[in-house]
Amino acid sequence: MSDKKKVAVILSGCGVYDGSEIHEATLTLLALDMHGAKAVAAAPDIVQAKVVNHAIGKEMPGENRNVLIESARIARGDIRQVSELDVDELDAAILPGGFGAAINLSDFATAGADVRVERTVSDFLGRMHLAKKPIAALCIAPPILARVLKDAGVEGAKLTIGNDPSAAAGINAIGQEHVACPADSFVADQDNLIVSCPCYMLAEGIAELWKGIEATVVRLLEMV
Amino acid sequence: MSDKKKVAVILSGCGVYDGSEIHEATLTLLALDMHGAKAVAAAPDIVQAKVVNHAIGKEMPGENRNVLIESARIARGDIRQVSELDVDELDAAILPGGFGAAINLSDFATAGADVRVERTVSDFLGRMHLAKKPIAALCIAPPILARVLKDAGVEGAKLTIGNDPSAAAGINAIGQEHVACPADSFVADQDNLIVSCPCYMLAEGIAELWKGIEATVVRLLEMV
Numbered sequence: 001m002s003d004k005k006k007v008a009v010i011l012s013g014c015g016v017y018d019g020s021e022i023h024e025a026t027l028t029l030l031a032l033d034m035h036g037a038k039a040v041a042a043a044p045d046i047v048q049a050k051v052v053n054h055a056i057g058k059e060m061p062g063e064n065r066n067v068l069i070e071s072a073r074i075a076r077g078d079i080r081q082v083s084e085l086d087v088d089e090l091d092a093a094i095l096p097g098g099f100g101a102a103i104n105l106s107d108f109a110t111a112g113a114d115v116r117v118e119r120t121v122s123d124f125l126g127r128m129h130l131a132k133k134p135i136a137a138l139c140i141a142p143p144i145l146a147r148v149l150k151d152a153g154v155e156g157a158k159l160t161i162g163n164d165p166s167a168a169a170g171i172n173a174i175g176q177e178h179v180a181c182p183a184d185s186f187v188a189d190q191d192n193l194i195v196s197c198p199c200y201m202l203a204e205g206i207a208e209l210w211k212g213i214e215a216t217v218v219r220l221l222e223m224v
Numbered sequence: 225m226s227d228k229k230k231v232a233v234i235l236s237g238c239g240v241y242d243g244s245e246i247h248e249a250t251l252t253l254l255a256l257d258m259h260g261a262k263a264v265a266a267a268p269d270i271v272q273a274k275v276v277n278h279a280i281g282k283e284m285p286g287e288n289r290n291v292l293i294e295s296a297r298i299a300r301g302d303i304r305q306v307s308e309l310d311v312d313e314l315d316a317a318i319l320p321g322g323f324g325a326a327i328n329l330s331d332f333a334t335a336g337a338d339v340r341v342e343r344t345v346s347d348f349l350g351r352m353h354l355a356k357k358p359i360a361a362l363c364i365a366p367p368i369l370a371r372v373l374k375d376a377g378v379e380g381a382k383l384t385i386g387n388d389p390s391a392a393a394g395i396n397a398i399g400q401e402h403v404a405c406p407a408d409s410f411v412a413d414q415d416n417l418i419v420s421c422p423c424y425m426l427a428e429g430i431a432e433l434w435k436g437i438e439a440t441v442v443r444l445l446e447m448v
Binding site for chain 2: 014017021022023054057070073076206
């Protein structure tokens with residue numbers, strides 16, 4: 001048995017407009033490997049809310065794709081269903097961003113503060129929180145964490161999505177506390193064992209993105 | 225006008241089994257940005273040779289996807305057709321790997337040493353070579369470069385795909401010279417202005433992959 005820390009990476013598809021943001025997900029895997037942790041990629045086995053042609057930014061009508069199958073592209077085939085994750089075998093979890101976090105893993109894009117989280121993701125994160133295992137959320141994924149913590153009775157947890165007013169208002173309306181943060185840094189809430197980072201909500205390039213993600217992953221691993 | 229070096233990143237889809245290897249493509253973008261160069265992502269506007277379900281590693285019958293449209297996922301929408309690239313405006317080019325290089329950008333997977341390169345990619349790389357602009361090829365992409373150089377009358381150019389015997393034999397049979405190389409290093413041929421790196425042909429993890437890609441990109445930029 002390896003004594004590496006095991007970190008679930010919860011994906012939401014493959015592409016910034018309808019799934020996981022590919023750079024955020026890939027650099028999360030890089031930071032975990034570079035800092036001695038083992039990534040355990042997972043996604044829910046559900047149909048994507050939509051499929052977007054990323055070359056022109058428009059929905060592809062009639063196209064259907066599965067979140068688990070498309071997420072497997074980022075994980076090079078090494079992926080499992082979120083419902084199969086064993087909290088006892090994991091040390092932490094991280095949610096990369098991309099619009100998939102707001103339309104597949106949750107309905108934050110349309111429901112805002114009334115956001116509901118996909119059942120298996122909600123169950124898994126709720127159990128991780130109960131087991132006092134740290135969780136990180138990048139970019140537009142923090143509202144998922146805001147809802148899961150609220151459902152667990154936590155209020156006032158500190159989270160960031162950078163400085164976007166409407167997303168920040170959504171987090172505050174759920175009952176948590178949005179904290180403004182630059183792209184190359186993160187917000188850590190040690191009491192609630194959560195870390196968040198604005199990533200491409202603010203980052204102007206992939207090198208800046210990397211600084212924020214590496215710092216976030218290092219902080220997450222420190223919380224284990 | 226920016227005085228950044230501009231580097232074309234030629235993509236072949238989005239996923240290791242039917243397109244560009246996502247980690248290789250993303251880390252190429254990271255290395256370029258980190259070392260002060262500007263990436264110009266491009267792909268041919270052609271139908272993918274096949275679509276693979278990456279969760280189970282099997283072809284999805286009846287599924288059709290376009291190389292340009294899927295590549296745009298990696299480029300966050302900022303992509304153009306290879307046929308639209310202007311050699312005069314570019315300083316270098318790089319080809320990430322993934323099976324798309326061997327089935328979409330070329331037919332190396334089935335034709336071996338008789339490999340033919342997709343017309344717009346062949347034209348573009350041929351013009352870059354004539355203009356003495358350096359080109360890098362990662363993972364399974366070097367046979368493309370072997371063919372383009374051969375078509376330009378070059379023989380004995382040094383290239384690596386790591387140490388895979390059949391792919392190495394293919395490169396040698398085209399008339400170039402395969403050189404064995406570990407995953408965290410690269411093979412540079414200064415006379416022919418080419419660099420190549422084994423990447424996931426050999427790398428056992430993404431942190432090791434990053435070492436090879438960063439070193440390759442730094443060497444490519446030195447050749448400009």
